[in-house]
Amino acid sequence: MADASAGGSLDDYPTIDPTSFDVVVCGTGLPESILAAACAAAGKTVLHVDPNPFYGSLFSSIPLPSLHSFLSSDSSTPCPSSSTATSSSSAAAASHTAVDLERRSLYSEVETSGTVPESSRRFTVDLVGPRVLYCADEAVDLLLRSGGSHHVEFKSVEGGTLLYWDGALYPVPDSRKAIFKDATLQLTEKNLLFRFFKLVQSHIAASSSGDNEREGEASGMISEEELVLPFTEFLEKQRLPPKIRAVVLYAIAMADHDQDVAEPCEKLLTTRDGIKTIALYSSSIGRFANAEGAFIYPMYGHGELPQAFCRFAAVKAIQEQQVAAVRVLQLSSNVAVCPPGIKNICPVFHYQGTSGTVLSCPMPDEDLDFRNILESTKKLFADTYPNEEFLPRNSAPKYNDDDSDSAE
Amino acid sequence: MHGQPRRPAKPEDDAAAAAKAAKLRDLQVQVLQNHHSRTYTEEALGLSFKLLEINPEAYTAWNYRKLALQHNLRELTDPEAIKSSVDDELRVVEIALRQNPKSYGAWYHRKWLLNQKLTPVDFKREFGLLDKLLKVDARNFHGWNYRRFLAKFMGVPEEEELKYTMDKICDNFSNYSAWHNRSILLSNLLTQQRKGFESKQKICSEEFELVTQALFTDPSDQSGWFYHLWLLAQTSSPENPQLISSWPCNGAKLSLSLVGKKDDLNTVSSSLKEGIVPIVLYFNEPVKGLSPSTVKLNSDLVIGNNIQWRPLSITDSGHSNCWATYLEITNKECSSSQQFSVEVSIPCSDDIVSRSGSHCNCPVHFMFTIELGNNDDKARNIDLFHDPISWNGSESVQSHGNPSSVPFDHLNITDALVQEESKWHLEALSEQIDLFRELPDENSKFAKLTLARLSLACAAIKSRGNSPIERKGYCEEALGFFSDLIYLDPSHKRYYEDERSSVQMDQLTCNMATFMEHCSDQVQSNLSPLNHVQLCRLALTRIGYPERLLWVQMLDLSHNNLRSVEGLEALQQLVCLNISNNQISGFTSLEPLTKIISLKVLDLSCNEIGAHSIDTARYICLSPFSHKVEPCDAFEECRKKNINVEEFWDAILFFKSVNLVQLDVKGNAVANKDTFRTVVMTLSPSLKFLDGTCVH
DSSP states (O other): OEEOOOOGGGGGSOOOSSOEESEEEEOOSHHHHHHHHHHHHTTOOEEEEOSSSSTTGGGOEEEHHHHHHHHHHHHTSOOHHHHHHHHHHHHTTTTOEEOOOOOOOSOSOOOOOSOOOGGGGGOEEETTOSOOEETTOHHHHHHHHHTGGGGOOEEEOTTOOEEEETTEEEEOOOSHHHHHHOSSSOHHHHHHHHHHHHHHHHHHHHHHTTOOSSOSGGGTOOOHHHHTSBHHHHHHHTTOOHHHHHIIIIIISOOOSOSOOSSOOTTSOBHHHHHHHHHHHHHHTTTSTTOOSSEEEETTOTTHHHHHHHHHHHHHHHHTTTTOOEEEEOSSOOOTTSOTTOOSOOOOOEEOOSSOOOOOOOOOOSSSSSHHHHHHHHHHHHHHOTTSOSSOGGGSOOOSSOOTTOOO | OOSOOOOOOOHHHHHHHHHHHHHHHHHHHHHHHHHHTTOOOHHHHHHHHHHHHHOTTOHHHHHHHHHHHHHHHTTOOOHHHHHHHHHHHHHHHHHHHHHOTTOHHHHHHHHHHHHHTSSOOOHHHHHHHHHHHHHHOTTOHHHHHHHHHHHHHHTOOHHHHHHHHHHHHHHOSOOHHHHHHHHHHHHHHHHHTOTTOSOHHHHHHHHHHHHHHHHHHOTTOHHHHHHHHHHHHHHHSOSSOOEEEEESOTTOEEEEOSSOOOOSTTEEEOOSSTTEEEEEEEEEEEEEOOSTTTSEEEESSOOOSOOOOEEOOSSSSSOEEEEEEEEEOOOOOOOSOEEEEEEEEEOOOSSSEETTSOBOOSOEEEEEEEEEOOOOHHHHTOOTTSSOOOOOHHHHTTTSOOGGGSOOSOOTHHHHTOOTHHHHHHHHHHHHHHHHHTOSOTTOHHHHHHHHHHHHHHHHHHHHTTOHHHHHHHHHHHHHHHHHHHHHOGGGHHHHHHHHHHHHHHHHHHSHHHHHTTEEEEOOTTSOOEEEEEOOSSOOOSOOOGGGOTTOSEEEOOSSOOSOOTTGGGOTTOOEEEOOSSOOOOGGGGGGGGGOTTOOEEEOOSSOTTTSSSOTHHHHSOOOGGGGOOOOHHHHHHHHTTOOHHHHHHHHHHHHHOOOSEEEOTTSGGGGOHHHHHHHHHHOTTOOEETTEEOO
């Protein structure tokens, strides 16, 4: 469908063999990488290209000294690929359609000031902003499932979550153990909080066992009427005092908007969503023996995540040579996954055929985790290949040191 | 490790199990052979290792390895070689423990090895292994036992171990072993008065604070409540055993005449067992060590030198709340009335010790007098039980006697024992009560039970401090909690009923005014008036506070729900007992009555004796009645009369040990059997009335 062989002025560039692919993915951001990996796992031939000399696109982690140059290039210079593509299309207009791939800029306005501090090398800036991964997150599952976890090192978010309440910071009591040890909670508050956890747990257990027939408290389920209530209202019904409500809402369910507004609006967390997040949170705690809290963070920034999926896609292709071929192409790089012999390829695509469509991947959102991004990526895949499974469980390539249930 | 459901075995497991069994049998035979032939070669040892690897419970294999090690070490002198064989042995234990971390044999083998002191113990390694083990299962009590062993072996300060329990509790407070070890360590530290552990009050307050954190976080977790129970015991009961009651009481005047009337308010007639005066001492907790050297008796009577103190308990532990001795009055030849005094004194003694090892540190002294009556021959020939005793209580309660004549609480020992620490105890307990009232789980059975126990502890302190009204309040609250619990937690209904009965008995007997309503003198023909107590239709399921009934001679407990009569053994004055219309289910539950030497009249009618094919009391009661069955004359005698001894063994044991004059058993399933009648008649030669008819 897509033909990367170029004519005319593109003779300078070596051709890629094979010359036609099921999918061409441009950019190596997290959604693009996951998509490429999913397509490769589904046995599609994939061409994965990126105009940038680094992995991750808008999801990369940039060393602090390079931040300035990144920002200025991102905002000022137009994307080189689009201009080249336009010029080359005239030369081979007959057999190819040139697709203008214009990258959207992440920032509408950038202003930098001051100098970079001395030890700046030790800092990395995550372009997607501060985000955390729940240990039981789907993204983590995907990494484990795809074997991508072998390429990322994680660090447990230590010290737990803190809550700012009444002018002071408190550690969030988020487990039975933490509630027991907490020195700031009243005895009755401890009781109410743990009882609430138990209610949620029994609800999750009852709903996951498919026991939907029995309604009401007997089955440990929270009723349907309560599930559609705003979460904050539900918490109030559980007689939780304000401070405990804040703990649940902002530190565990990770609501990023003020939930105590009078008007109902879409930012208001429903009980169903709130409980879903708590379920995720509680299954996160203790999932990995070496992760203390519920959250983990890639040791060298979020830029590691897309790379992990890219590598998976590449490994997949090497393992299943007949069906899939994945190339990760970079303009200047010494990254090992780049197939030998391919250097300095300008990302120009001559788009051929009629059945193909151009879809765009999700941009980074404002959330504190990757759940929504992952959701839209999955949807994208399902729209493209409705009959294929998204990164099936047994798709992971075999590694000798298979310790896939550890977060190290 | 805990709370994991057991999966049903699959058919393919059966084949595997059969193969394993065959292999095990094979190994077992070989190991036993080597054991018998004393073959201790490397190959033979390898076989025993293989066996233990699969089945660490093979005790003989462990024993064999011990012998082999001792045998092989005899030839070794090189310390390196010794060390390597000890290390091998340690490794075998580790591998066995991997198979079953709760293998008694394997743990014992390791302790044995260390105790041999063949090589210096690598404590770091041992503790490291333990840490690993307790990480996998923090509640493995074998691990905790071994830790205590190691700590003692190495001399780890108990303060350090206390910190360790704290760490484990912080990890997960649902850990019985950790709480338990904590209670042991704290007890030791407090007894030794180690630095930082001088004040029991301070430590207990801190521990209450700690455990309530756990209790409030998850009231449904039992482990914390158990620890709380231990703390409650530390806070409510006096540290040392105390004498709380006696018979005769201080200042009592006994008259040993066969017939006669009371002429003095404090006179108690002890007319029936001529010449024998029991002395009963009742302590607040089970003690042992009473003997003529710890209890001094002084009297101008000739009482003989072979005084023996016997525990009036049906358990075999040697500890008992209640102790008795029997004075045989030998100087009877006097013709006129004479008074003799008897002094009893218990000095501070290290020999009278409680189960926890604390000793009696409160000296007691009391005195009573015995009046020897004018025993003329005429009186001697009177048949005391010419007519059956009637239990027509309603008539007799007020018919005779001056209520104040009942010797009530003459032994004012308790008052003297109000300790200074009671005040703190009461404060701590009240604080706990207030706290648990705030617990939002209204229906937590643990919370309710704890509240009930706390209230009772307060009531007990109040009774020592003589504040009857406050005391009554606490008791009533406790009664309320028990009623709730019976409804809330029906599977433990009987326990709550027993507790409730005990409180009810306390309520009835704790103060003069209420007790008097149930007391009277009963006059029966030919007998001197008997001290009579009537506690009928109160739904009692067990006897509480027997120490307040020591003087009772006639006790009516009919129309209750009694399932046990434990406690009545202390009533050494008891002549007539009515426990008709109760729920006594067998003679095993009547064993305490065999300790009452004065018992003559027993009404057992309308109980459940013989109604149940299985005598559950035999398993539930602590009574070793059933464990003491040994060939005796009574069995032989019954066999001669063609009585099925197996069927009536409990009845035989009971009737051979009591000496009744009047018995009622009608309304029990057992009474319908003719053989049973034969048993009774055979073993009770003195019986005159059986079920209302004269038999002798």
